Amino acid sequence: MDSIRVLIADDHPLFRGGLRALLESVPDMQVIGEAATGDEGVSLARSLQPDVILMDIKMPGINGIEATRRILNTSPHIHILIMTMFEDDDSIFAAIRAGARGYLLKGAVQEETLRAIRAVSHGEAIFGPAIAERLMHYFGSTRPTAKRGPAQFFPELTEREYEILTFIAQRKSNADIAARLVLSPKTVRNHVSNILSKLQVADRTEAMHAAWTAGLGQREYEEG
Template sequence: MIRVLLADDEPMIRAGVAAILGAAGDIEVVAEAGDGHHAVELALSHRPDLCLLDIRMPRLDGLRAAAEIGRALPGTAVMMLTTFSEDEYVASALGSGAAGFVLKSGDPRELIAGVRAVAGGGAYLSPSVARRVIAQLGSGQLGRQAGARARIAELTGREREVLALVGAGLSNAEIARRLHLVEGTVKAYVSQVLARLGVKNRVQAAILAYEAGLVHQE
């Protein structure tokens, strides 16, 4: 069972998200918070597998809460809830420790898939979020696509396969099953890919995979 802490300052949003997650069967919302400060406190006391945080919250916003949780609980994954109007926050949040971004107004299946992927050690970007964040990251999409393709050209065929699956939100264990590899080997490949691409985490790698066209954007 994936234990989740849910933080959003809108009770109706919390209720809806909690209902969606609860219906998944393998996800349990163990605590809820209405602001970032309370979310950090509850994370320390409940030690969930994953914290699902709204970006804009009173007292402490989701990005700062994510950073605090990451420092205090490095084993707890963090995923952000966002809206289309907050693309600039998503683009600047890649170093906050968050490993996933999903839209509040998105498909519930994306929310469940994202929680499973991030809790399993992967990264997840809703396709619509990825598309808009990529647009925010630079003025020329074609130029960025060409640059991304040039960067991944340095990777081996197997490394590109791993990068594509990271971009699709798969965890190391899922990638291992897909490619018929040992999980430890996949972990080594992921580390190699991050180092060769010069990115800090799986989310940045996922965005690069989208930019290069390795992941289909729906």
């Protein structure tokens, strides 16, 4: 049986070395290259045409999400497995939208990593247990449905941004939103900043009034 040809794209030499040692310890996998930046990953993917790429998200130059998108634009037959420390919803869904076949956290045990590589090489979609749990929580939680109702007023917002704007309209603090959505405070702050920019408003209060006008929240603006 032909071995699975793997390209490792990660900016940490020790992590790349550990992955190489793991993959070379099994007979059905072969490491054919290593990339330390997203740009190198794109270049090596084009020249080496691996079966599977193990892709980190945060790297110098273009990040792993953009590298994934560029690689699959020209080589859609390559299977990409994201291996990262990031487990927030935005990173997960961005990777899926870019075309990644799997998403695994770097703390995964060796057997889980090998199993994921084999599954992805056969075209399966694979997610580590922690990621699968987050996906179940996300899709199982009660949240506004984007693209219907008042959401038509904010087509520029992502589903997550629309969800957070709804909480802003309900006068929820960033801490409340973070707890409700199981996100870090920093992630919520970044989302709020993106919302203000996309809505072209100066502050949270203006965003709240824009949301009320669109029918989100409790329409407290009428109370004044």
